[in-house]
Amino acid sequence: MAEKIVMFNRLVEQERIWRRIISSYKRNRVASAYLFYGPAGTGKEGYAIKFATLLNCQKGDAEPCGDCLSCKKFYSLQHPNLTLIVPLPKDKDITKNDSVVKALSDKNLKLLTELMGKKGRNPYSKINLPRANRILINSIRDLRKTIFLKMIESGRKVILIFDAHKLSSQQGEAGNALLKILEEPPEDTTFILTTDFPDQLPETIRSRCQSLYFPPLPDQVLTEYFQEVHQKTENEALLISHLSQGNIRTGLNLITKDMNEIFELLESLIDWVSEESESGWRRFLVNGSSLYRSNPQEFAFQLQLMSYWFRDAMFLAKLNGKAQLILTDRKEKLAEYITRFPNAKYPEIIDQLETCVDSLSRNYNLNLVLMNLLLDIQNLLHGRLRNYA
Ligand SMILES: [Zn+2]
Known part of the structure; x- marks a missing residue:
């Protein structure tokens, strides 16, 4: 329960979007791919995790219960039904068939684990390793090896791809490989791509996703958030939210x-x-x-x-x-x-x-x-x- 409080109480409400998500969920019309796009710091990644958690929650109705074993595994981003793909640096040369983790130095592998833990505690933290300029093709190849296997646990497989525009870096080979999977997605599987720069994604990928726009967060919502969650005085909170211009990550950077x-x-x-x-x-x-x-x-x-x-x-x-x-x-x-x-x-x-x-x-x-x-x-x-x- 403590984890529930940490994770989702820190997610500022994007009510209109959540309502849309819930309505397709309740009608059993969950899409095989979504694109969460919009300016930085609006909660796209946090909501992607929340949605993924709900899809696998054993008790949840309109919200993930936060209590069941599945929810707990999702909060730490450790659920077997969850695959998380982020841009990574290529510290070492790897071959076509190598798992993507082999591309990372020990130092970066450790950092990645730390950042994932942090993300589980704070939905607005970013998993960004130094020189992580692209989503490596090996991440998609790793995915291809497991995605068609039968599930170990019940629920729905969810593949989160953060900073998805970085699929297009280099010759876009990661994007092409992903497209092939999206063209014939396995059953009971949902992809959620998030990006601040949807224009950089190929149209072929965008057209396979149901797109949801995350608008900048209103000043008033941010002000309340900095007061309640971060114990700022009203004046401090006002100034911070004003400078944040709808981007909560800017605000979280400012409060420190x-x-x-x-x-x-x-x-x-x-x-x-x-x-x-x-x-x-x-x-x-x-x-x-x-x-x-x-x-x-x-x-x-x-x-x-x-x-x-x-x-x-x-x-x-x-x-x-x-x-x-x-x-x-x-x-x-x-x-x-x-x-x-x-x-x-x-x-x-x-x-x-x-x-x-x-x-x-x-x-x-x-x-x-x-x-x-x-x-x-x-x-x-x-x-x-x-x-x-
Ligand atoms: Zn649950």
């Missing part, structure tokens, strides 16, 4: 931090990219490339913070101060900033930041992506559209 430090960091980042000096640029590139290698999510968070700055600058410049800002504390600095760059093309800058996050998720050359971002921001701040010819 000193807000002043965050604002200082943001100002440094903005200084670096706005300066016309090489030293600022170099700092931005060094910060970006080393941080991205050690903690890609943290880097994505920094880019997100920067986009808030430019968004606020845009509204402040256009609406003359009547806009509702995200960075309310920094209004004066923002006002100063917009006078420095009267011709800035803010919407295009925001676009470039988003493109950058997307490019990084596609595993493009990191230094090149950052260099391009920097050049684009520089040009756009001065009102110049870059010539791509």
Whole structure:
């Protein structure tokens, strides 16, 4: 029971989606494949686990009971009916027939086990190993070896594939192999793919899935969550949810931090990219490339913070101060900033930041992506559209 409290009470309600899931479940119309998509930090993976748990619960009705043996095994992601596939690094060379775990160094194998344990306790934690840029073809081959076997336990086999857009990395061979299985899925089996970037998945895979969109979480819901689950004061919770912009993982990252430090960091980042000096640029590139290698999510968070700055600058410049800002504390600095760059093309800058996050998720050359971002921001701040010819 303790586990039930930990796992699902920490899952913020996505009521409309859960209602749809339950209704197909109750009508015995569970699909053979689902795609849970939508922006980061909206609970796609947590709900995929919850649904998988319900499909195997011995007592559950509209919710997994959390009490039966099956539920308990699911919470620790250790149920024999569950296969979890995530992007992995290729630390070692392996052959076609090797199990995917052979590709991992001992260190990463240990880390993977730890991260899976953490995921069971906190649905919003990510299972992300360093340099895990793609879903390895061997993960799908491993799946193929077991998926057609008879089940040991009753219930339904569930295959969770997180960050499914990474099936398309390299030549997309993992995606092709998966497609063959999806074309003729075994009985009593459900696939749940989750992704922040559905456009990167081949249409052939998407069309085989029932798609469910997870919208950003409303501010008010997040505020309550940070107050109740993380014992934040109302003011703290308000600021955190406001900065989270519907992404609970951003919020969970923020609650561990000193807000002043965050604002200082943001100002440094903005200084670096706005300066016309090489030293600022170099700092931005060094910060970006080393941080991205050690903690890609943290880097994505920094880019997100920067986009808030430019968004606020845009509204402040256009609406003359009547806009509702995200960075309310920094209004004066923002006002100063917009006078420095009267011709800035803010919407295009925001676009470039988003493109950058997307490019990084596609595993493009990191230094090149950052260099391009920097050049684009520089040009756009001065009102110049870059010539791509
Ligand atoms: Zn149960």
